[in-house]
Amino acid sequence: MLLLLLLTNAFVLLPWAGAGRIIGGRKADAHSRPYMAYLEIKNGRNTTACGGFLIRPDAVLSAAHCMDKKGTVKVTVTLGAHNIRRQERSQQKIRAGKWVIHPQYSRKDGKNDIVLLKLKKKAEINENVQCISIAKENERVRVGDLCTVSGWGWTSKAGDMSDVLMEVALKVQYAEICEQLSNNFQCQSMICVGDEEEEKATYKGDSGGPLVCNKKAHGIVSHGYEDCLFPEIFTRISHFEPWIQKQLKRFSRKPSWELDSNPECENEEMTLWENLGI
Template sequence: MLLLLLLTNAFVLLPWAGAGRIIGRRKAEAHSKPYMAYLEIQTVSQNYSCGGFLIRPDAVLSAAHCVAMKGTVRVTVILGAHNIRGREQSQQKIPAGRWFIHPEYSHKDEENDIVLLKLKKKARINKNVQCISIAKENEHVGEGALCNVSGWGWTSDKGNAANVLMEVELEVQNEEICEQISTDYQRQSMICVGDAYSKKSPYKGDSGGPLVCNKKAHGIVSHGYPEVLFPEVFTRISHFEPWIRKQLRRFGRKVIPCFPFSD
């Protein structure tokens, strides 16, 4: 399974730097992204993590490939975290009771890579735990847009996961770039993000995190290509917005308000 997370500015290796070291990443200001969720995932054979984001007090969006496993899968959602390894009073740990994977999700080519998780209890909304608005069906983010991606994933190719939330700014690319790399790229449901010049990208462990453009979640960290580190592919939320609304109605008829995060 391809899990993705935060690579940042690579540089020319100096003799003391160590092979494969990646530097230039940026720590996010503590609790500056109160919509972020850390998913602890347990299966019979392994434990791992993904990202996600709160869109309602009882609902988190993430990538389908994070939970689309055979056998028993348990997911615990941690909200309000900055140092995920620390004992922060701001953290709320809530099990996911159910989740709805898109019925046309394909593990082979990562099409329709989206899942909506229903929390067993509502999150307590406060300054450290807030929702984020998602792109509506008619809202599109175009080439050249600068967006933010954050997560607790690997910060180097040696497998070092971040303890604190990291962030990186990425540019939306011309979709022809991803189309040239893979015939599986789908314009209507995917976003091509990140360029080789900036050498920034999500990496292992960041899957499921949001691509935030102009204070709205427009994408979900999905997958990359074995041949190249850049660009990466994000699930296009606007394409799935009607499906998301339909699933939320299955949670219950009553609409649960959640004031969206704003800077």
């Protein structure tokens, strides 16, 4: 019956970017999600915010649509935050020196909605700032699994906002439910999450945050539908794990201007990066 009701409406892909908090959730215990990152994205005079999560002291995962902007973009990553509007002693603010958006990312239909950011300096790992493991290529969540999502996103369509980190528990749904809502849903690279009965969801400002199942990040908050908050689409991390590992290896290479001027370095393979926001 739910599917029939959903199919009577015209659904429009609506990537979630902006500021705000989670719908139907609760305040997270302070610093209970030490992997969470708050991304402040400046594009000219416009400033938006997204979530993200630390997977290595110098690397943060988020959603590609958060970074999909024209012109000069500057990104400041805040780690160790609970109340994002206060200058907490636990916070570390680090600029993103560069980032790489998946080459097959599609702005139109939200496919391959993933970006990896390289921090200009490594985060200091402590009780308030820690990395989270990501799902391996062969690891998949199952229908009915209960996972958690955290973020500083909206709590309602009206745009009610919270300064503190919120969290919500969401169930993994059958792929067929999201396939009925959109022909663009791809089971291999996306996860269908959340249901109307629970009236819980992520929303604007939560984009880029992690779907955490069994203490691992399995998904990334990606997009939903304009006329329907439930279910919603998450980027499936396990599908992109080989790509993520490849980019992390490239991040570890020293750029040419940091290499010692000696013959051993002259023939080393270099990777050119687009240095944005520096």
